[in-house]
Amino acid sequence: MPNSFRFLGFLFMVLFLCAVFLQYNDPDAVTWYLAYGIGAFASLLFGLGRLKLRWAVLLSGFYIVFSIINWPEKFEGVVIGEGNIDAIEKGREALGLLISAGIMGIYALLIGKKKRLD
Template sequence: MKLFSKIFAFIFAFLFIWSAVLQYNDQDAWLWYAIYGSAALASIFFVFDRLLLSIGVFLSFLYLISSYIFWPEKYEGVSIGGGDINNIERARESLGLLISAMVMLFYAWRIKLSRKA
């Protein structure tokens, strides 16, 4: 399970970096660079057993609360052409934050398990 967790974290580090790069043409790109950059950094720290449990839990809650805040007033899906572009953009951002929260929660859970062993 430890090897799987390391591979999982390495893959998500790459995915978070890629997600940040894709924000280059967004109006608030700097915000998403910080959000996905911190998630990538946490993933890299996890790979090298340097991520603290408190940081994993904190980031998980931060991303979860942010996901709630970013959720559109009216959910219209995530595909272009399915509704108002602003609602679609906010739904995509919210789902990205929710994925980030779940990944950080997984890291915190694995850190907690490794302390018991």
């Protein structure tokens, strides 16, 4: 895999770790430590060229399902002060999970492409 793609894994590992550290004051912080910690670990594995296609696909699906479960009944955006704070918080969490799903999906596509080229 080209170094630019490996760098992507290390970059997202750092970003996932930042997300982990930002959860310290969240009432359900352990849930988010696990969700984003798993993303950081998967990104590390991708950066090292050790992430398996099936795990990238599985994690992408996991994040999509977790996002659907966390989606607010009424999406009111992500800016505090423009709606119900609980709906905004749930919307932010769900969007973060969708971003995580997208990252894992990109990993899966890149791994799959590499397998076809080998």
